[in-house]
Amino acid sequence: MDFDVIVVGAGIAGCVTAYQLASGGHSVLLVERGAEPGAKNLSGGVLYCRVMEKVFPGFVDKAPVERRITRNYLGFLNQDSLVGIDYHDQRLGQPVNAVSVLRAKLDAWLAEQCEGAGAVVMPGIKVDSLLSENGQYRGIKAGDDELTANVVVLADGVNSFLAREAGLRGKEPLKHLAVGVKSVIGLPAGVIEDRFGVAPGEGAAYAIVGDCTAGVGGGGFLYTNQESLSIGVVLRLDDLVAKGLGSVELHDRFVQHPGIAPLLKDGELLEYGCHLVAEGGQAMVHDLARPGLVVVGDAAGLTLNTGLTVRGMDLAAASGIAAASAIEDALADKHFSQAAMDGYVARLNQSFAGKDMATYAKAPAFMENPRLFNDYGPLLANILRGFYNLDTTPREHALPVVRGALKASGLGLVRLARDGLAGVRAL
Amino acid sequence: MKVVALYKWARDPEAANVRAGGVVDWGNAKMVAGDDDHAVLEVAKALAEGGELVGLTLGDGDAAWALARGVEVAYSVPDAPFLADNAATAAIMAAAVKHIGGADVVVVGDAEQHPGVPAALAGLLGWPALLGVTSATAEGERLTAVRRVGDTIQTVWVDAPAVLSVAATGEEAKPPGMMQMLQARKKPVTQVSLAELGVDPKEGVASRGTRLPDVTGAKMLEGSPAQVAADLVAALRSDGVL
Numbered sequence: 001m002d003f004d005v006i007v008v009g010a011g012i013a014g015c016v017t018a019y020q021l022a023s024g025g026h027s028v029l030l031v032e033r034g035a036e037p038g039a040k041n042l043s044g045g046v047l048y049c050r051v052m053e054k055v056f057p058g059f060v061d062k063a064p065v066e067r068r069i070t071r072n073y074l075g076f077l078n079q080d081s082l083v084g085i086d087y088h089d090q091r092l093g094q095p096v097n098a099v100s101v102l103r104a105k106l107d108a109w110l111a112e113q114c115e116g117a118g119a120v121v122m123p124g125i126k127v128d129s130l131l132s133e134n135g136q137y138r139g140i141k142a143g144d145d146e147l148t149a150n151v152v153v154l155a156d157g158v159n160s161f162l163a164r165e166a167g168l169r170g171k172e173p174l175k176h177l178a179v180g181v182k183s184v185i186g187l188p189a190g191v192i193e194d195r196f197g198v199a200p201g202e203g204a205a206y207a208i209v210g211d212c213t214a215g216v217g218g219g220g221f222l223y224t225n226q227e228s229l230s231i232g233v234v235l236r237l238d239d240l241v242a243k244g245l246g247s248v249e250l251h252d253r254f255v256q257h258p259g260i261a262p263l264l265k266d267g268e269l270l271e272y273g274c275h276l277v278a279e280g281g282q283a284m285v286h287d288l289a290r291p292g293l294v295v296v297g298d299a300a301g302l303t304l305n306t307g308l309t310v311r312g313m314d315l316a317a318a319s320g321i322a323a324a325s326a327i328e329d330a331l332a333d334k335h336f337s338q339a340a341m342d343g344y345v346a347r348l349n350q351s352f353a354g355k356d357m358a359t360y361a362k363a364p365a366f367m368e369n370p371r372l373f374n375d376y377g378p379l380l381a382n383i384l385r386g387f388y389n390l391d392t393t394p395r396e397h398a399l400p401v402v403r404g405a406l407k408a409s410g411l412g413l414v415r416l417a418r419d420g421l422a423g424v425r426a427l
Numbered sequence: 428m429k430v431v432a433l434y435k436w437a438r439d440p441e442a443a444n445v446r447a448g449g450v451v452d453w454g455n456a457k458m459v460a461g462d463d464d465h466a467v468l469e470v471a472k473a474l475a476e477g478g479e480l481v482g483l484t485l486g487d488g489d490a491a492w493a494l495a496r497g498v499e500v501a502y503s504v505p506d507a508p509f510l511a512d513n514a515a516t517a518a519i520m521a522a523a524v525k526h527i528g529g530a531d532v533v534v535v536g537d538a539e540q541h542p543g544v545p546a547a548l549a550g551l552l553g554w555p556a557l558l559g560v561t562s563a564t565a566e567g568e569r570l571t572a573v574r575r576v577g578d579t580i581q582t583v584w585v586d587a588p589a590v591l592s593v594a595a596t597g598e599e600a601k602p603p604g605m606m607q608m609l610q611a612r613k614k615p616v617t618q619v620s621l622a623e624l625g626v627d628p629k630e631g632v633a634s635r636g637t638r639l640p641d642v643t644g645a646k647m648l649e650g651s652p653a654q655v656a657a658d659l660v661a662a663l664r665s666d667g668v669l
Contacts, residue, residue: 029609036457105455120612125605145605186446268447 013297016320067203435488
């Protein structure tokens, strides 16, 4: 064997796996398709970082993170109104619970940690296929070259062609996939802090539904980085196709919306791009182990969109921890059978990541509810307008105001109750 | 013959972001292989056959790139900065070449973005320079270099020591495979600091600002193929192309 373990993909899941195994004294090869780790990564996102502390003590202080998220904003955006829940809590910063990150920086740092722990990090390699013998996976092939290992870890991202080749997953249905279109807008740190009402080093994360996607399933997001904002839309592919809308137009529409545009004012466009996002939740998680092979992170389908939080990176880290621990045992026993690799699945299911995937299994179906994107925003705005629009007509009590707005929305009390119940159950 | 191949001594101009105020933001761009660097190694390998081939890189560029491409001995100057001043860059290179015991030939890329470097390097070493070289052979102390000048091809003899500046004529024919890259990572790289070289590079170019060229918006033609073709011809006519 050339290595104990070969990890394909130097994102969070791959780096966490490689780092832990290399720290345990195993020979690890970490291959990455991009010219440098992070080179291919467009994600600017919120990393719920407590799990990273378990792998890299002092993560928040040592790693190149952007801002500590102490303010979360959930907004319903309508054509000419915005209703939001603004949750600002200093407790979210002590200990730090979430940070905004730019992956081009973070992944490069993670790969450095792996190298420091003794892993061989090799960027610029596109793995073409997996080596296997009688169902036992034994290594990777790139170009004319083959490298062997006792265990191969697939951390090759949302598309994971290698997992498909191994028959671990089929082609995802469109409803499990979304396209994310993102801009990074440069602004001075002080302007960001003033505009978002946060202290230096602290930041805000916005999750927005409604008119930002013109009713297409998905939503808008906005994260504050140190000197830039990551802003964009995530659009469910099946709905986008069905409605015949374009992702670029919807992105532009969102950033120009009067409820959003002032936040970006005088900013400078630094970066623009799009990426496939997994949205299937638990339904997308397929079998994750074969003899000598495990799948982690996005490749394993580990993403969660609950509407309030969009998670992937923390789940990726948790899967990396589970994989490294199972592989550690497999290497000690020199057993790389299906049963040995299933140890990873068992550990993953026991971890917060596996449990959260199960808890939120119904979230994707709930998030598909078109009323979430079309009706509830205007309803909320109309109720509030009933209270605030003092047009010299006499006010009504709250109940008739709500009832009137509900009636006008055509939603009906029963449907509202049903959606509410579904929401409580799904989240 | 001892040949020094210079590679990865500049950043990729495409990694530069020109900000609104005219400031160039390099992000965390590293020194990368230039478009001509693979041809530099080809020429250097041909010249060094039976002799010694030394690779030299500046700054934070990864030396494994050259070690995977046939370089046996690798030096780097990790604290060498990326400078707009071609002469200052060449001064670091010249000092490094002297530090590693000199050479019969130094091969460097033509580098469109930094055209002054090869000539300045030759000047500092006190050697002749041949620019635009596409291939070269050596016989004793005599170098035979082929270079392109306009639309003619010249064959030029020059006696070592000399600086050859190589222009690639195409993409790299066969990039190294995974095995070669893996072996390259295990080979040693000797690091030399600017202090050891006795160089204190000063940026001699003061930039007053950078501006991106004006961009003309793209025209999108839509409709049936026949309509699009007709619109395209009309647009080309109105723009004076046809």
